[in-house]
Amino acid sequence: MAHLLPVEIVEAARAFPGALAGCSDLDGLLRLKGAYVGREGSHAARMMELLKSAPKEQKRDLGAAINELKQQWEEGLKARQAELETSKTSQHGLLSGSDPTLPPPLPAQGALHPLNRLMDRLVEVFRPLGFHVEEGPEVETEAHNFDGLNIPEDHPAKAASDTFYLAAHPELLLRTHTSPVQVRTLLRVAPELAQRGGIRFLAPGRVYRKDEIDPTHSPMFHQVEGMLVGHGIGMQHLKGTLEYALRALFGPHTEIRLRPSYFPFVEPGCEVDVSCPLCEAQGCRVCKGSGWVEILGAGLIHPNVLRYAGIDASEWSGWAFGMGVERMAMMLSQTPDLRLFFENDQRFLKAMGGLD
């Protein structure tokens, strides 16, 4: 029978099942229908023309063959149409959310940087004690960064090997700590210190030191400075405040320990340890078995710092502390490499940052 049909029809008939299966939507199916059984220009129309012009003795057989093909095609198209319509309905079912077993789409999830979260948390902890936030520029003068803090003129930190200086402005540098914010704030509030009843603030921010980048060093890092000036302020107030704050941060059973130390801008000066928050002072890798972790440096404000700002050191006194944010973040999170905090890999940020 087939030998009666022209080769292009035979080829089209052979290709039909594949083309049918390849139709993924109703539009495609409609196009396929047009090409095979459409009223004009289709394979079926072409066959009808052939039948008309065929010799009489062939008409019967040819007609049967044509009918069989047409029927085959029409049935195939119909069945596929039903299939596609069903799948469209079921897709519509999905769109209306009727399948609770499938995982729902999740809203986009960003993250705050872990260092910022930690600084925010510190501010939060000190807010109830009446501390606000003071800020200062990162490009500072030598006077604010060193001189106002009772740092001797020949202190090694001033050397170009330790501190970044500006080429066009040799008197300007990138602040090496957040302490110049102390100097700026004290200078500003000195005239009104009595009316306002002293001052207490935190100064979080970025600082720079000329350290090569390695797993424990970075030329830029963050500090949080704290300062309080009032009447009759002594070491007991430093201890009381830090005990409150570090317990708020690490848990109510946290113990703190002050050890004598030296910084030019405080007198007396101390290092402050907390009972290891990771092993509850049982001794671990972080506290090197001692149960204590060094967390910040502090002390009573050196009278020279108050005097530099024009504050009467015989009337006013205060305390100050400074802590390294990265150091604390690394300790708390056990992050093995400081550089991770500055690489900004989204996988790290997502895992360490969170939204609040």
Next chain:
Amino acid sequence: MWIERKALAQEVPQAGALSTRQLCDLLAALGFPVDGVAVREGTEALDVDITANRGDAMSHYGLAREIAAKLQQPLARIAAPAVREGPPVVEVRLESAACPIYSTAVLELGSGRTPAAVQAFLLALDSAPKLLPAVDASNELLHRYGHPTHAFDADLIHGAVSVRWAKPGEALVTLDGITRNLAAADLVIADETGPIALAGVMGGDGTKVTEATRRVLLESAWFDSKTVRATARRHSLHTDASHRFGRGADPAMAPVARNLLVDRLQQWCGGRLVSAWTVGSVPALVASVALTETLLARVAGEQLPLEEAAHALRRLGCETKHGHGCLQAVPPSWRHDLTRPEDLAEEVLRLRGYECIPSVLPPMEGPPEPLSASYVQRQRLSRRLAHLGFHQTVTYGFISPEADAAFAAPGNHAEGRTLANPLGQEYSVLRCSLLPSLLAAAQQNLHHGARETRLFEVAPTYASGPNGPEERFMLGAVWGGTLGGEDYLNPARPVQEADLRGVLQSLGFATKPELHSLGEGLFGFEAPVADLAAAGARIIPAFRPFNRYPSVERDLSLLIAPGQSYETLAAALRAVLPSNALQDLRCVDVFRHKSLPAGHQAWLIRMRFQTDRTLVGEEIDGWVAAALAAAESLGAKLRA
């Protein structure tokens, strides 16, 4: 600084009874934390951290003094035999106030070697014995008593010795074999041919003691700390001696250390003293300091009797007298760091133990201050962006000149923002924009296989100004990669500029920041945080009545010719529509298909009308017809 436990216990026997852990805790409580413990030569050596203000504690004896004071236990006396001083055999001249005292001696050396115990002591401190008694003895004394001394080969010295400032053009080959070109502020010890030592820092190679040395000239002087620090820094020559003189040595130790050195050379190698003498005198570096009961109570947080304070200070070597609520203390010659009442109070607290300080919250003396609007705004902005799916980055404030130049505004020259001493070219310019850093971070994320990268940073950028770089807090954001495709409802598609534009619009900047196409399908913007609308002064804005009448929406499907701007079309439509009734007009769908004439697209424009009465169909039909006419005047056609 290394401290050998047995040698420490020789000075303060009680220390020998403590376990290593107890000793470490005790030292830490005194302000000398132990960084580590090493076992060498069968003995323990502690790596003790000494703060820069405590030159006096940089020796076994110095720490023993502290321990003895704290434990109220006896301290060994320095066993320095009296050496009879005689006439100078070499003229020594002190020509600078930076060296007020110089004790010296000339000895003829016999035979003999450094005792094994001293060699072991030095090895335990990680300091190799030179097996030259004069050198090893000087070294041993430095570690034991903290006073640096030096021995010259007396036969290599020509004529008189002077301590003076270096002269222009003078040079010295130091013991390490390096030629040092001297500056006028370098204090030197010189003979008549030129410098033979960098005072308080390092001896000269030409006069050093060797196996061949028969006669030594000893130097046990005191040098001004500032001078020594400056010279050590100038020549990058940080030695045990410069460390101690630089932090303040005890001038009274000059003759004592000389005597100890003479004694050791006599004992160890049969040295014969030719003569010992001292030029100059011990300078008066310490002065009486007054501590009042009030100040002590304020610092300590509780009332402490002055008797107790006086007792503590006497244990540290001060002479005290007190009465009428005030204590006068004259510090010992080794404590020139005690110059203020606060210094004395600190000593009293230190000996009591900081654990005795009470814990008290400071009373409020005035009202607390609110957080500044600018700070709060930045915090809120960061939170908002994080909730919008952005990740906050922290990047360095300095970048490469090339990366900076790509975003620098005209007039913002990099010269004014360049570091004199950067870590490297790539970190040399204070950035004018956050975008180079964000772009690098975004590319890095995509490179590491992230489907999508959505980053932001809130940080200062810098503009060159006449008085230095001016800082301004900016918000920068980048977005790129593939959106969706991770669940069954949101098909995958590339991030488009419009996505970021929508974010930007929702943040509400006063002036519209420019959107940058940063390549690789990344888009970014940057804007000053100060350009964001500040939070209103009112917690809740004043009530404004809102319209309760129903609103009506009408859509116009328009066939748009190529090149038509949406902004222009929307403006034309708005112009003919009643402003009091038109609440909103926007394009809600765009259709592009080959069935449309080439280059054409179809926009579905939705208009929402609402007034303070119920609208009737006819008037809305009239408005829509007018809108269509306006669109047609721009060449648009109504689609069926």
